[in-house]
Amino acid sequence: MEVVKEAKTMQDISESLRRTGKIITLVPTMGVLHQGHLKLMEEAKNAGDILVISIFVNPTQFGPNEDYERYPRAFENDKKLAEGIGVDYIFYPSVEEMYPKNFSTYVTVEEYSKKLCGKSRPTHFRGVTTIVAKLFNIIKPHKAFFGWKDAQQLIIIKKMVKDLNMDVEVIGIEIIREPDGLALSSRNEYLSKEERKQALSLSSSLRGVKELVINGVVDTAIIKRRIVDELMLMNLIKIDYVEIVVMTNLDPINQIKEDTLIAIAVWIGKTRLIDNIIIRKEDLPK
């Protein structure tokens, strides 16, 4: 396994690998690797010849009052975990390498970036699409793997790839959860014991409404109300949004149909958590 810090070096390695016919797979991360990342890495390992992961806490996707500074870092441990999976290259650039002085170019998926999380994080997705575009140009992957945990991010990245004709297959991997239901996230580290307990209401309310849908309730106002009621029982939780939207364009809908995204964002103390479920055709009443 090789750690590469310079973009140009990584690009030359990737270009040479492509020339020899190797299939490059990529898992972009912000480090502090957990089971969710490891699952992405395993899937990516099986889908190609050369597995690259990137570890970069991307400043442009954090707002001015967000947790960029205190976002956890754990490179030495990440390296061991990556080695264990059989990662071939870790691309691990500095902030100056990725955003030199006078950096000016951004990629934006308009409209999509203003919805859901975009309402309270107006520059977040611009930062995500810009760094992912850069990583794709540097690492030149054939396939890139992202988690459905960040559903809006994945939908926006797929849209960017399609609109800009990027020659990358974007693959979504389902959410990995703790045994008690909490979706894995590097930000779970921030939670106190009591906060963590209350955070379970995100996954439990989503499980609850999935049951409702299976049993024939498809009115989104009812489902939304049910989630909000459950979250409001938790005194440490402040709801950012509960939204029920079409997966392809993130537009809200009145009746659940196939490929509907039910997404939640809340504040628990100083920590912002998100979770979601997707309703597929097979979940709907016949």
Add this chain to the structure above:
Amino acid sequence: MEVVKEAKTMQDISESLRRTGKIITLVPTMGVLHQGHLKLMEEAKNAGDILVISIFVNPTQFGPNEDYERYPRAFENDKKLAEGIGVDYIFYPSVEEMYPKNFSTYVTVEEYSKKLCGKSRPTHFRGVTTIVAKLFNIIKPHKAFFGWKDAQQLIIIKKMVKDLNMDVEVIGIEIIREPDGLALSSRNEYLSKEERKQALSLSSSLRGVKELVINGVVDTAIIKRRIVDELMLMNLIKIDYVEIVVMTNLDPINQIKEDTLIAIAVWIGKTRLIDNIIIRKEDLPK
């Protein structure tokens, strides 16, 4: 020579060519090829193994009241000219192929896009960088050739390539002029006989100030005044701007130094024309 209309087909061709080690060069155009384009194509032909040109009148770089509809098209003649130069592929997509319904993603070089032409054409460069990013992803060139005629465009594309780590070498080719000095442009077709005559004041005023610089005048206020005075003698000309800026970042300066761009944009009747000169180190008084 092959004409390719589908993005995916072109991308597959280019990927295969890269795999065999061929060097792909690209000249993006909006068609109606003139000597300026042919010069770019000749340079590109000599710089690689496979020459691709694109012909696409890009709607996103035209403003709502600009000349998108009446912009000239001449595909059959362009094809003959391309054949003569030894072009290998013409990428010639439809508008629907490049901008399908619900297209949402844009690449923007902020700041740079608001200066000079960006003041009167606020969405122009966003359209240019978006289409060039798409063409680079589809055609995967090693080298791409642009004319210095569109100096701000070239500077912005170079900046985009650097910021987004695109693996493309961007090469600028000097302006080609008519014997009487008029810079070649597809828009020259719009000019009446009298308008064309007055249009010569662009190149002649630029030649005049180059003489001034060579003779030691480096105060940009004086140089600007000299150009404005000459243009104002022409009753059909309305000045959009005369600007003297640093090439690397398009910031205005008070004293001419090496790599200074002197750029003009005017309206002559309904036609907008631009021209420029670059002051290099060797032009400056010792």
